Amino acid sequence: MLYTASISEKENAGVGKEQIMRYLILVVTILLIAAVPVLGASSFLGGFSGNIYTPDGIIVPEKTLELSYHDTLKLFGNTDVSALSGVYGFGTNLEAGISFLHNSDSDAVISAKYRVINETADSPAVLVGVFDLAGTANWINDNPGFFIVLSKNITSFASEVTNQPSKPLRLSIGAGSGIFNNLFAGFDWTIERNLSLMAEINGGRIADQTNIVNAGLRWAATPDLRVDAAYVGFKQFAFGANYRIAFR
Numbered sequence: 001m002l003y004t005a006s007i008s009e010k011e012n013a014g015v016g017k018e019q020i021m022r023y024l025i026l027v028v029t030i031l032l033i034a035a036v037p038v039l040g041a042s043s044f045l046g047g048f049s050g051n052i053y054t055p056d057g058i059i060v061p062e063k064t065l066e067l068s069y070h071d072t073l074k075l076f077g078n079t080d081v082s083a084l085s086g087v088y089g090f091g092t093n094l095e096a097g098i099s100f101l102h103n104s105d106s107d108a109v110i111s112a113k114y115r116v117i118n119e120t121a122d123s124p125a126v127l128v129g130v131f132d133l134a135g136t137a138n139w140i141n142d143n144p145g146f147f148i149v150l151s152k153n154i155t156s157f158a159s160e161v162t163n164q165p166s167k168p169l170r171l172s173i174g175a176g177s178g179i180f181n182n183l184f185a186g187f188d189w190t191i192e193r194n195l196s197l198m199a200e201i202n203g204g205r206i207a208d209q210t211n212i213v214n215a216g217l218r219w220a221a222t223p224d225l226r227v228d229a230a231y232v233g234f235k236q237f238a239f240g241a242n243y244r245i246a247f248r
Contacts, residue, residue, distance in 0.1 A: 041066070041068065041218060041226045041228060041242040042066055042068035042070075042085055042087055042097075042240075042242050043055070044070040044072060044083065044228075044230065044232075044238055044240060045070070045083050045085075045099060045109075045131065045140070045179075045206075046068055046083040046084065046085020046086075046087070046097065046099030046100075046109075047083075047085055047097040047098060047109055047110070047111030047131060047132075048087060048095065048097060048111045048112070048113045048129055048131060049066070049087060049095060049113065050186075051172070051186040051188060051198045051199075051200050051214075052186070052198055052200055052214040052215075052216050052232070052238070053179070053200065053202055053212070053214065053232075054149075054172065054174070054180070054184045054185075054186045054200045054202050055113060055127065055129060055149050055172065055174065055180075056149070056151055056170065056172045056186065056188060057115075057119065057127060057149070057151025057170065057172055058151075059089060059092070059093060059094070059095050059113065059115055059127075060087050060088065060089035060095040060244075061089045061092075061244075061246070062089045062090070062091050062092055063089060063246065063247045063248055064088070064089045064245065064246045064247070065086060065087070065088050065089075065244070065245045065247065066086070066088075066097075066242055066243070066244045066245075067085070067086050067242070067243050067245070068083070068084075068085045068086075068087075068240060068241065068242040068243070069082070069083070069084050069085075070082065070083045070228075070238060070239070070240030071083075071238065071239060071240060072236055072237075073237050073238065074235075074236050075103075075206070075207050075208070075209065075232065075236055075238075079103040080103065081101065081102070081103050081207065082101070082102045082103075083099050083100070083101050083102075083240075084099070085097055085098065085099040085100070086098055086099075087111075092115075093114060093115040093116075093118075094112070094113075095112065095113050095114075096110070096111070096112040096113075097110075097111050097112070098110055098111075099111065101137050101140065105139065107136045107137040108136060109131070109132040109133075109134075109136060109137050109140075110132070110133045110134060111129065111130060111131045111132065112129055112130055112133070113127055113128070113129030114128055114129060115127045119152060119153065124150040124151055124152035125151045125152070126148070126149075126150055127148070127149050127151065128146075128147065128148050128149075129146075129147055130144055130145060130146045130147070131144070131145035131147070131179060131180070132144050132179075140179065140206060141178045141204065141205055141206065141207075143177055143178040143181075144178050145176060145177060145178030145179040145180045145204070146176050146177045146178065146180070147174050147175065147176030147177075147180040147184075148174055148175060148176065149172050149173065149174030149184075150172065150173050150174065151170060151171070151172040151173075152171055152172075153168065153169070153170050154169050154170070154171050155167070155168050167189060167190050167192075168189070168190040169187060169188075169189045169190075170187060170188045170189075171185070171186075171187045172185065172186050172187070172188075178204060179202070179204040179205065179206050180202065180203075181203060182203030183203050184200065184201065184202040184204070185201055186198065186199065186201070187199055187200075188218075194219060194220045195217060195218070195219055195220075196217065196218040197215075197216075197217060198214075198216045198217070198218060198228075198230070199214065199216075200213070200214050200215075201213045201214075202214075209233050212232065212233045213233065213234065214230055214231065214232050214233065215230065215231055215234075216228055216229055216230025216231065216238070217229055217230075224243055224244040224245070224246075225241070225242070225243050226241065226242045226243075227240075227241045227242075228240055228241070
């Protein structure tokens with residue numbers, strides 16, 4: 001009776017049984033996490049690798065499929081947005097994927113990312129890409145999200161500035177159209193061997209949100225499994241998981 005009453009109170013507050021189950025799944029997954037290295041992973045909208053919503057300098061390895069599921073609570077009006085995605089590495093510099101986005105409607109979104117210039121000790125990698133090439137998910141944004149991004153490991157620079165050894169730190173800065181309209185920037189800081197801290201700012205519009213500042217964590221359970229959670233716009237909670245399958 002006490003448990004039933006607790007659920008009823010949360011339903012009255014607008015949480016709902018489905019959201020409670022999502023929280024429970026996330027908690028159980030995190031409890032199973034072991035100390036293994038962190039890998040890059042899909043963005044929370046799927047279709048391309050990235051931080052939370054912005055692209056980074058990572059390309060899914062060649063002949064590797066990355067499957068992911070993410071859910072952002074109350075991103076579009078009063079409804080949650082989920083993304084079921086697959087991204088495939090077609091070469092050392094090219095990845096492409098499809099993401100099935102769902103709120104009250106469902107749309108299939110095609111995305112891709114290509115590394116034009118490799119990163120060196122002195123210069124950043126340069127990548128170009130697109131989210132939602134056909135513009136099908138117009139409730140996310142009316143226009144395809146073309147982008148260019150510069151990405152660089154700045155660990156040594158951070159160490160020089162602070163005069164202290166720094167954990168691995170990667171900075172990505174870019175611009176584009178659609179959800180990447182104006183400028184965006186994000187960093188991924190490996191604060192522990194199995195844990196990364198992500199933060200980003202994006203000047204474009206994603207569903208009802210504009211000029212979004214996001215922060216999150218990404219854990220690695222195995223070399224191929226990552227679990228992540230984020231606070232979107234410091235208003236909505238988001239979480240998900242990524243799993244890589246190598247065809248070699």
